Amino acid sequence: MSATAADSTATTAAPPAGDFASLSPRTGEELARYPVHDGEHVRSAVRAAAEAAQWWGGLGFDERRRRLAAWKKVLVAQLDRVARVVADETGKPMDDARLEVVLAIDHLDWASANAKKVLGKRSVSPGLLMANQAATVAYRPLGVVGVIGPWNYPVFTPMGSIAYALAAGNTVVFKPSELTPGVGHEIARTLAEAVPEVGRYPLFTVVTGLGPTGAELCRAPGIGKIAFTGSAATGRRVMAACAENLVPVLMECGGKDPLIVDADADLDAAADAAVWGGMSNAGQTCVGVERVYVVESVAGRFLEKVRTAASRLQVGTAAQEGDLGPMTMPSQTEIVRRHVTDALEKGGRAIVGGADSVPAQGGAISPVVIADVPEDSVAVTEETFGPLVVVNRVPDVDEAVRRANATGYGLGATVFSARRGERIAEQLRCGMVSINGVISFAGIPSLPFGGVGESGFGRIHGADGLREFTRAQSVARQRFPIPLVVTSFRRTARTMQALTGIVKARHGR
Structure with missing residues (x-):
């Protein structure tokens, strides 16, 4: 559910004071101030997240699930506190904010519970021609995922990337909308309460600022993927920044449903x-x-x-x-x-x-x-x-x-x-x-969420959402040698005749 038509994630110039205010849409009063993080700060956050990714990815699915389940419990216990920040920064009714947090908790639960089944190593058939091979596929984490979030659903929408990326074994650097930075910090605070190792291993880091901060995240060395939510126009600028380092992107853009x-x-x-x-x-x-x-x-x-x-x-x-x-x-x-x-x-x-x-x-x-x-x-x-x-x-x-x-x-x-x-x-x-x-x-949670055309590409949620934050790794292991050796300069004309005869008999009918 993306903020689209007027998102300002990559368009607003930074204020001269080096920080910015989060304002209440209801009253216009200042809620808090947050720093405008520059390129060096963003790059430092990504470097730290990359180091943490070695530990987090190495824990395995079961240990990650245990820690994410602890995070879920903290979110449940503090649901109203988190919702209050959402309501204050967006202006939405408190019950709408509660609903948003409830949905995010449900998705966190699904992602952590299903990551092993969806992403774990599995055997696949090698086929007749390669019957002497054992074939497996597994889905490995990308490392550091950058998430650029919206202001309209500042918990539910980015958690569709954050929870699934973490469950898949990645660490996350999150750039919330400049309209809802406090929500980003609430997400980080609850995770830190649930997972004590966060003090040593920054699994989830928040960087705040305006458009240039998001651009720096796209360009930061070590970013494995950017998950963006916003307008198609801003999405094109995000893609251009990511293209400089061939960083893959997930685009959640607008709709006219x-x-x-x-x-x-x-x-x-x-x-x-x-x-x-x-x-x-x-x-x-x-x-x-x-x-x-x-x-x-x-x-x-x-x-x-x-x-x-x-x-x-x-x-x-x-x-x-x-x-x-x-x-x-x-x-x-x-x-x-x-x-x-x-x-x-x-x-x-x-x-x-x-x-x-x-x-x-x-x-x-x-x-x-x-x-x-x-x-x-x-x-x-x-x-x-x-x-x-x-x-x-x-x-x-x-x-x-x-x-x-x-x-x-x-x-x-x-x-x-x-x-x-x-x-x-x-x-x-x-x-x-x-x-x-x-x-x-x-x-x-089991249904993939995403669009086509001007609405973007890629998917969050469901099995597709988990795979979105991984790289497939295929492995073929020879179990025993076969007499028809074709991938060697030792092959003979008779071998190729036998091979083509097998193919014609099997597929030429």
Whole structure:
């Protein structure tokens, strides 16, 4: 669930004072100050992490699992403390912050419990021609993984890389968003409480700063991989920096995720999913619902249910939490305003809210639902990353699928259909689909999470997420010699005739 449209991970210039403030989105007050780490500090952190990786990788799966299980217990015991920091730095309601930490704990548990089964050495068939060989494959850690995290889900999203990288035997250097540095330090603090050896072996190091700090992490000698979450535009700059040293990258980028409502859908559930998927976390969810395509025959009833549900939502204030918090990044407000204005100017109908829902400068945005928006509106073509949902009618599901696929994005999608959910899902160009639910895939640790196209590449979560932070190592061991020696200058013409005869007999039928 990535911070995308307005992330500033690699774009903001460093302040002259050498540190920066973490501010409350609710009140604007300063929460704490953090250093802007320069290149030498980042390189030193990577060097220390590389030394620690020798110890951590050498422990083996069982010992790593024991220590990660201890970390899980600390996170459970201190769930509210960690969630409080999340809520303070992002502005999201406390229960939303708790949910984020709960999901991160579940993923940590799955990664540590399944790493040995997924990554441990296993035998594979050598085939007929190489029957005298014993063949095995194992997945070895990369060493040091650099993680550049987002601000919208500052625990859950980076833990999809951090937990899986640690379980695979790597150490991690984490650069949190400059909007949520305190969350990064909370993650580090809880791990240090759980694993006493962290004082000697820095398994997890936090470096703070703005864009240049992230760039230094990409270029640091010794980095085995960078896992980035943010916009496609910033992702391209991260990839360019990593290319200097041929550092592989995992890209979690943005989305413009559709929700398709079939004629036989449960409209109450679909409307609830559209409102939650589009408005929770103030719409700042890369796999949130931004576009809805509803079959014409049920569109009127569906829109009325959406209107009712969205109109009930309360926006929080500095003094009291609501269903929605403020925008974490104030500059994102201008993007939301531009999208709302364009949708209305091009003929869209405001069902809930409108241009007046978006404040002039930062703060909280009231829910906005606009129907019948032309497909060339930026509210349909660009990621909004705010509490705006566009609902468009379509004649049938085939047209809904065509429109859903008609963007460069391909992250997640949602389908509501009583009979055709699986068939519709198979036609969607995206990495994940929820059927008769919303964002369900993100909460299932065994399912890989990631996108295609402008939404990035690579996967976190699941077995694919564990393998993402390893290198496959194949080993072939000769068990006994065979008379047909072909990989030697001692081979004869008769040997090659016998070999080709075997191949023709086996594969030429």
